[in-house]
Each structure stands twice: as structure tokens, then as C-alpha cells.
Amino acid sequence: MRKTINGFTIVELLIVIVVIAILASISIVAYNGIQSRARDTARKSDLSQLSNATKLYSVDKGDYAELNCGNGSGSGWLANDYDGTGPYVPINTCLLSGGYLSKELRDPSGLTSCSGVGCFAYMKYSCGAGTFYYAHLETLPQTSSDVDGTCSGAASWDTSYGMNYYVKLN
Numbered sequence: 001m002r003k004t005i006n007g008f009t010i011v012e013l014l015i016v017i018v019v020i021a022i023l024a025s026i027s028i029v030a031y032n033g034i035q036s037r038a039r040d041t042a043r044k045s046d047l048s049q050l051s052n053a054t055k056l057y058s059v060d061k062g063d064y065a066e067l068n069c070g071n072g073s074g075s076g077w078l079a080n081d082y083d084g085t086g087p088y089v090p091i092n093t094c095l096l097s098g099g100y101l102s103k104e105l106r107d108p109s110g111l112t113s114c115s116g117v118g119c120f121a122y123m124k125y126s127c128g129a130g131t132f133y134y135a136h137l138e139t140l141p142q143t144s145s146d147v148d149g150t151c152s153g154a155a156s157w158d159t160s161y162g163m164n165y166y167v168k169l170n
Helices: 010-061 091-097 157-161
Strands: 123-127 130-135 165-168
Touching: 010 091, 010 130, 010 165, 123 157
Parallel strands: none
Antiparallel strands: 123 130, 130 165
């Protein structure tokens, strides 16, 4: 009498493992792309909120959160002194204390310090050309001319900090 043994061969098991590994790697890559796009969408939304809050601040106070905000002239980091060049009052604090923002806005990366072109933080700069908020979007390629044409002092922020997106207030 012959016994039959049911089961999978080693080759069949290896094929299934390889297929599962390929599917897992594809889903991980897709998931990382989705996360980057979600953070960029949050950054764009935050800059829009900041623009609206700063415009409301301007209606009440007569300037775009410049006097005693940021580096004293309204320019600088939004949340805190990321690169250590402070001290100054964060622009978030000026907008929060007046009730123009309901919560402190920070870059969704969660970084509290940064340097170089991998800097994920919000910046504000005012000059004769207008008032601008800047961010570094992960899904937008970074070049050395991304913020050229805004303020001359901020024109190096694309090469210094990687800023490649901006919103103009006025």
C-alpha cells in the first residue's frame, strides 16, 4: 500500500515568499509617497492659514506681524529659532497672542532644528516686494532659483534651507 503525502514543495513555498516580498516592497514605496504628499498638503494648508491670520492681524494692527515679531522686523522662523541665530519672538507667538491662530503651526515633519537644504520649517520674510511665507515641500524638486523673485534677502533660502514653495500675502 502506498501512502500519499499532501503538502507543498520547497520550490512552491519559495515562490510564494518571493511574491509576498515583492508586494510588500511595492506597498511600502507607495505608502512613503502618500505620506510625503500628505505632509506637503498640510504645509500648503498651513501657509494658507498663516496668510489669512496675518492679513487679519494687519487689519487690526496695521502691519503684517512685523513690529516685535520674528527678528524684530517680522522676518524669520515661524515657530522657534531653528538655526540658532535668535533670540526673537516667534511669529507664531504674535499671531497666537492676538487670537489670529487657534493653534501653533509647525511643519508636519516635527523637527525643532534644521540646517542645510533638508530644513523643514516655515519662514516669513517682508521686504519692498511684499510679505512672503516659505516652506520646503518634499515632493517638489528643489532648485537654486525656487524663491528668486521674492525678497532679495530671502533669495538664498532655497539654496541655504531648501525652501521651494511660497505664498505672497500682499
